[in-house]
Amino acid sequence: MKIPVEGQPGLYRDSETGAIINSSSGEFSSYEQAKKIKLKEKEEIQNIKNELSELKGMMKELVNKLTTQS
Numbered sequence: 615m616k617i618p619v620e621g622q623p624g625l626y627r628d629s630e631t632g633a634i635i636n637s638s639s640g641e642f643s644s645y646e647q648a649k650k651i652k653l654k655e656k657e658e659i660q661n662i663k664n665e666l667s668e669l670k671g672m673m674k675e676l677v678n679k680l681t682t683q684s
Contacts, residue, residue: 616626616635624638636642 615629616637617629619625619627619634624636624641626635626637627633628635
């Protein structure tokens with residue numbers, strides 16, 4: 615049996631398991647979309663960090679070559 619959650623339209627508590635269930639498919643779709651966007655942002659940040667590390671390595675190598683030539 616579904617028991618409405620007080621003050622939260624669209625949310626119900628399952629009387630057998632005690633789980634809270636969202637009956638709004640639109641809200642769930644919005645949640646999934648936001649989760650995908652967040653995951654993509656994390657991947658982009660990781661890519662930027664990797665590229666920055668690569669650039670730092672190249673700069674260190676360049677500095678080492680310049681100082682050993684002097």
